[in-house]
Amino acid sequence: MPIVLKSPQEIALMREAGRAVAEVLAILAWEIRPGLVLRKLDDIVRREFAKRKVVPTFLAYQGYPARVCVSVNDEVVHAIPDSRVLREGDIVSIDLGATHNGFVGDAAITVGAGRTSPEAERLLRVTEEALWEGIRAAWAGARLGQVSAAIQAHVEGNGFSVVREYVGHGIGRSMHEEPQVPNFGLPDQGLVLKKGMVLAIEPMVTAGDWRTRRDSDNWTVRTVDGSLAAHFEHTIAITGGEPQVLTLP
Ligand code: MF3
Numbered sequence: 001m002p003i004v005l006k007s008p009q010e011i012a013l014m015r016e017a018g019r020a021v022a023e024v025l026a027i028l029a030w031e032i033r034p035g036l037v038l039r040k041l042d043d044i045v046r047r048e049f050a051k052r053k054v055v056p057t058f059l060a061y062q063g064y065p066a067r068v069c070v071s072v073n074d075e076v077v078h079a080i081p082d083s084r085v086l087r088e089g090d091i092v093s094i095d096l097g098a099t100h101n102g103f104v105g106d107a108a109i110t111v112g113a114g115r116t117s118p119e120a121e122r123l124l125r126v127t128e129e130a131l132w133e134g135i136r137a138a139w140a141g142a143r144l145g146q147v148s149a150a151i152q153a154h155v156e157g158n159g160f161s162v163v164r165e166y167v168g169h170g171i172g173r174s175m176h177e178e179p180q181v182p183n184f185g186l187p188d189q190g191l192v193l194k195k196g197m198v199l200a201i202e203p204m205v206t207a208g209d210w211r212t213r214r215d216s217d218n219w220t221v222r223t224v225d226g227s228l229a230a231h232f233e234h235t236i237a238i239t240g241g242e243p244q245v246l247t248l249p
């Protein structure tokens with residue numbers, strides 16, 4: 001499918017979907033503590049999305065059985081909120097998508113449960129910073145590779161690794177549109193960004209090796225070496241000026 005450019009009116013609608021995602025992510029983050037049963041997060045999304053009259057994009061997507069992905073410690077992405085219970089020091093990646101007015105918003109954050117190790121704190125900080133470095137590079141006329149390279153440089157400059165097997169994506173009426181948005185690459189590569197492109201930029205970062213494997217549930221993605229992973233994501237629009245972040249409250 002070719003890249004779909006959005007009008008300012010469509011981008012305004014996408015911000016409504018994005019706002020719901022951001023508000024509910026903040027509610028979920030507030031619930032993270034030792035002792036939390038992960039399934040509770042899915043219940044909260046059901047309730048809060050119904051209130052806001054938005055639809056959970058992930059539920060039944062390629063058979064995914066929940067409304068939110070909740071990935072703990074060495075789990076990178078796509079883990080299912082089930083009967084697992086959080087423990088002190090866990091780090092928890094929460095990835096959420098909402099559909100509203102026919103448009104999708106997609107965002108993710110990673111937060112600690114109780115007191116976390118200094119190394120885990122640094123992983124979260126560097127991953128969130130890498131997301132913002134990528135966003136900062138996303139101007140019309142720049143190459144997509146500048147976004148990718150900015151993310152990779154910040155991550156690797158801090159001694160962490162960028163996951164290769166999963167990438168960000170264009171987004172709009174579908175959660176996944178062209179182009180793919182890698183978190184690694186060279187600044188002179190990739191397409192030239194244009195006003196009206198909407199991208200989900202989502203660095204997935206590990207404290208050790210970048211290689212991942214999928215569990216037998218066919219969803220949970222975790223690091224092969226057991227190292228911690230973090231994930232931050234925003235949906236952003238390329239404009240005539242600075243990038244607009246659509247997944248803000
Ligand atoms: N937010 C994820 C992404 O960008 C999608 C979750 S996959 C699902 O690719 F199956 F859980 F929906």
Ligand code: CO
Nearest residue numbers: 106200202233
């Ligand atoms: Co995404």
